[in-house]
Amino acid sequence: MNADLPGVLTDYLNHVRVERGLSPNTVAAYRRDLTRYLTFLEGRGITTAAEVTTVDISEFVQELSDTQAASSVARHVVSVRNLHAFAADEGIAGENPASEVSPPKLAARLPKALSVDEVTRILDAPNRGTIAGLRDAALLELLYGTGARVSEVCGLDVDEVRVALFEPEAGLRLRGKGGKDRVVPLGSYAARAVNDYLVRARPTLAQASARPDPALLLNQRGHRFSRQSAWGAIRSAAEGAGVTTEVSPHSLRHSFATHLLDGGADLRVVQELLGHSSVATTQIYTLVTIEHLREVHAAAHPRAR
Template sequence: MSLALTEALADYLNHVRAERGLSANTVAAYRRDLNRYVGFLAGRGVTQVGEVTTVDITEFVRHLSEAQAPASVARHVVSVRGLHAFLVDESLTRDDPAAEVSPPKLTQRLPKALSVDDVTRILDAPDRTSVVGLRDAALLELLYGTGARVSEICSLDVDEVSAALADPDAGLRLLGKGGKERVVPIGSYAAGAVSDYLVRARPSLAQASARHDPALLLNQRGRRLSRQSAWAVMQRAAEGAAIRAEVSPHSLRHSFATHLLDGGADLRVVQELLGHSSVATTQIYTLVTIEHLREVHAAAHPRAR
């Protein structure tokens, strides 16, 4: 049975979208990676699924490695392996030429956590006497107070947050990667900042648009705040707080996890709060706290040096 690679790719993308429930952004990433792969194979005269060999895939990886970072190469390999595993599972081919191709090993990078003082200065940076400042404060307090991804906060609607404010014991429901739902506590600082924003700022922002938008966080056109705009909010706050380190909304998520572990929180509790499917993903934060202990030991102990 002969199947064109372009048809196989379309089938696979439909599968990950419909059957696995992956987000639109993740599906788009798969599409970009696999279009590059199929294009590379076409340049080698390979257009049918049954014609692909392990050598072809190895050459694709080598080609990528000449211009791409190891993390990008690894992501492409995962995409390619997913495609070929799908084709075997669906009996569209008998052999999996990608099974023996491994992604390059990545150096483990520790997440960059801010100190508690730096986080406090960032959270205090927005001007809470202005409409935009109240919105920025609500965004930043939610990011640090819940440890949520910026996409999870930007996707929240007013009704979802109002329910959590009305019943703090119920927690805030977040929709994470792969449509996985979790409930996180919403602390008093975040709840206060959101309440102030809803009463004193959001009505003004909503007036800028003729269309009612259910989003919690609005931009100055009365539309849902984007992740890119949230990044700009973080940059503005960091600049106002005189933070020299490179920061992003994700820095508050990293700081949330690190500060919890520093305070004695159980690793599996932090795993649940972050929405990690595996505790192994969360364990990287224990390396951050151990590194901090080493620094304190080296600086304070008379025989450490």
């Protein structure tokens, strides 16, 4: 096991990638944060994990706070804390010097949910008379219909979705964060959009590549549709729908959760559908619905203002 900091970082990234099964995007985020941290330590002449003190880490956090948003600083603190916990567990260093360093408190931010009308307009925006439009419609219906993360939808393989189409009672299996799978219902709108895409669009897209790709959603070259391409398709649909607020894949996920709760769904059910490990994460959506009630009350009640 390497004792120098670059070696510890390499071993740690291999650990989270192989043993913990974190996604390539998460591993890349850890690498960016921790490379910045190691550069800071290098400037202080620190080359091994055993040399790092709580003061060093606190001053790194302070330096970040001068230029970075609180959310970015908090993410760095978590990354640093996990790196030193790994070093301690592997016997490379003593106790974790980052365990007493707290991330900055984040202001509670309500997720931005779209109205049902806005979502409907976005879902109807793709031109379903075109190959790309059929694919984008399937993407959008899956995101809003299941509450999936964009990475989960882009990660679907065609055979997995065919199971959900032909055996609706089996549901659609999504591969969530940290390798945690969950099964969600596939509604009729999403099922219809996916089936139309499979019959009328995917065979044409698949012909663009010499090697068959198992992915459900394909790009013009016949390869798996990327998260970046999905973002572009969603923004294009929002513009076509005349929705002026900023729309992202998470907007559809937030709207899925908010509309379920507005319709009377149990919080625990929404937690399961979203794949949250803790109900506390899901509870933020109850604040959204309360805020909505407050707005309606203020607009409609003669003595509310």
